[in-house]
Amino acid sequence: MTIQNPIPTTARPDFHRVHNGTKAPLQFTGAEYDARIAGLRAIMAEAGVSAAVLTSMHNVSYYSGFTYCSFGRPYALVVTDTQVVTISAGIDAGQPWRRSHGDAITYTDWTRDNFWRAVAHVAGTGAVVGFEGDHLTLDQHRKLLTFLSPSQVLDIAPTTMRQRMHKSAAELELIRAGAAVADVGGYAIRDAVRVGTREIDVAMAGRDAMELGIARRFPEAEYRDTWVWFQSGLNTDGAHNPVTSRKLEHGDILSLNTFPMISGYYTALERTMFVGEVDDASLAVWQANVAAHEYGMSLLKPGATCAEVTHAINDFLADRGLLQYRTFGYGHSFGVLSHYYGREAGLELREDVDTVIEPGMVISMEPMLTLPQGAPGAGGYREHDILIITEDGAEDITKYPYGPDFNVVG
Numbered sequence: 001m002t003i004q005n006p007i008p009t010t011a012r013p014d015f016h017r018v019h020n021g022t023k024a025p026l027q028f029t030g031a032e033y034d035a036r037i038a039g040l041r042a043i044m045a046e047a048g049v050s051a052a053v054l055t056s057m058h059n060v061s062y063y064s065g066f067t068y069c070s071f072g073r074p075y076a077l078v079v080t081d082t083q084v085v086t087i088s089a090g091i092d093a094g095q096p097w098r099r100s101h102g103d104a105i106t107y108t109d110w111t112r113d114n115f116w117r118a119v120a121h122v123a124g125t126g127a128v129v130g131f132e133g134d135h136l137t138l139d140q141h142r143k144l145l146t147f148l149s150p151s152q153v154l155d156i157a158p159t160t161m162r163q164r165m166h167k168s169a170a171e172l173e174l175i176r177a178g179a180a181v182a183d184v185g186g187y188a189i190r191d192a193v194r195v196g197t198r199e200i201d202v203a204m205a206g207r208d209a210m211e212l213g214i215a216r217r218f219p220e221a222e223y224r225d226t227w228v229w230f231q232s233g234l235n236t237d238g239a240h241n242p243v244t245s246r247k248l249e250h251g252d253i254l255s256l257n258t259f260p261m262i263s264g265y266y267t268a269l270e271r272t273m274f275v276g277e278v279d280d281a282s283l284a285v286w287q288a289n290v291a292a293h294e295y296g297m298s299l300l301k302p303g304a305t306c307a308e309v310t311h312a313i314n315d316f317l318a319d320r321g322l323l324q325y326r327t328f329g330y331g332h333s334f335g336v337l338s339h340y341y342g343r344e345a346g347l348e349l350r351e352d353v354d355t356v357i358e359p360g361m362v363i364s365m366e367p368m369l370t371l372p373q374g375a376p377g378a379g380g381y382r383e384h385d386i387l388i389i390t391e392d393g394a395e396d397i398t399k400y401p402y403g404p405d406f407n408v409v410g
Contacts, residue, residue: 012110013108013110015107016105020098022098024220025220027221032168036163040163043130047159051148052077052080053129055075055076056157056342057070058337059342061264061336063084064077064084066099066104074140075087083103084102085122090106093106113143124148125150126150128153130154131156135157166361174263174265175335181210181260185206186271188209189256190256196247198245198246200245202230203227218263221263225340226260227259228257230254233253233379236380237373237379239328248275251276253273254272254275255380264336266338268339270383271384281376282378283404285381286377289367290383293366293367293383295312296313300363300365302357302393305354305356307351310349311351313349322369326368330366331349331366332347333347334364349365360389364386365385365387366385367382368382369381383403386398
């Protein structure tokens with residue numbers, strides 16, 4: 001191990017640099033990260049911020065390439081007009097430096113709050129500090145004030161989110177690849193559906209297919225947190241219900257949900273399925289939700305607002321007597337760690353989001369209807385495609401088919 005500024009083994013520093021090995025290839029080029037940092041520094045300059053202390057998993061990953069795993073420990077990326085430094089826990093050794101664009105400092109556990117001592121070492125004291133108001137806890141905010149003694153603190157989370165909402169060409173390429181991997185998982189799940197098979201076995205088939213696909217296409221990537229939600233019967237009523245050991249039965253409604261992550265970037269595929277056959281009541285609801293899905297996708301184009309799209313789909317479902325079965329928004333942004341570990345809440349298809357949809361944004365269309373147990377057609381119906389907004393419309397990058405013609409299986 002090569003350690004910058006070597007220290008005697010008897011010393012217990014608050015922080016140090018652990019530059020072990022050589023820099024690993026990241027998911028994007030150095031020029032891509034330089035452009036992101038330049039965008040951040042423009043945000044800082046406009047707000048009068050001299051040091052940005054970013055603590056969320058998504059912002060640290062977006063600006064540095066390092067996707068941390070906190071296990072209850074704090075992490076940060078500190079950006080000034082001359083420095084870009086990740087602040088990481090000693091348990092990670094040299095990985096934060098190898099897997100980041102820029103410098104890296106490791107804080108030790110010898111003394112409580114060495115994290116903030118390391119942050120102050122880079123950010124300085126008395127500065128105008130930008131932080132993430134939607135991530136920093138009250139306790140950590142108090143420590144920021146104590147250790148950095150800032151002249152002013154400003155919440156830059158909304159402006160960094162807006163930067164992340166507009167994807168570069170390199171991001172779009174990776175997101176397209178992720179959507180293709182999600183499709184691979186969908187086909188593997190479809191092949192695994194059989195009467196008597198457990199949800200967990202079907203889910204593992206999809207997960208394994210995606211992880212192998214990512215490893216083949218991206219041999220230098222980090223492999224983590226690719227997974228499947230696969231639900232059956234009553235368990236389909238919630239979009240994020242966990243997988244169980246329930247065995248599939250003939251006539252079951254199924255929900256296919258694949259979520260590959262490639263070096264910090266999530267994509268997703270979600271489809272309604274049935275085992276063997278679908279009854280008339282369920283078919284009617286399914287077809288209506290597919291129609292809402294297609295209608296919603298047709299509305300995603302530059303100039304429309306998220307709220308306008310949402311209200312239009314609401315009206316579509318209300319005309320068919322189904323709006324009362326909708327439980328959440330119709331779609332959201334995709335990008336770094338979105339939507340699982342961090343969300344770009346400014347780009348969501350909800351009534352209370354007035355964001356104008358623009359070229360370069362990436363957004364899902366995913367209407368879901370949930371009919372309660374005992375009602376004709378009971379269950380959760382959901383379709384999900386990812387679309388890239390273009391200059392004159394949208395490109396659907398999800399290719400796995402939706403609807404009854406392809407998804408009554410087993």
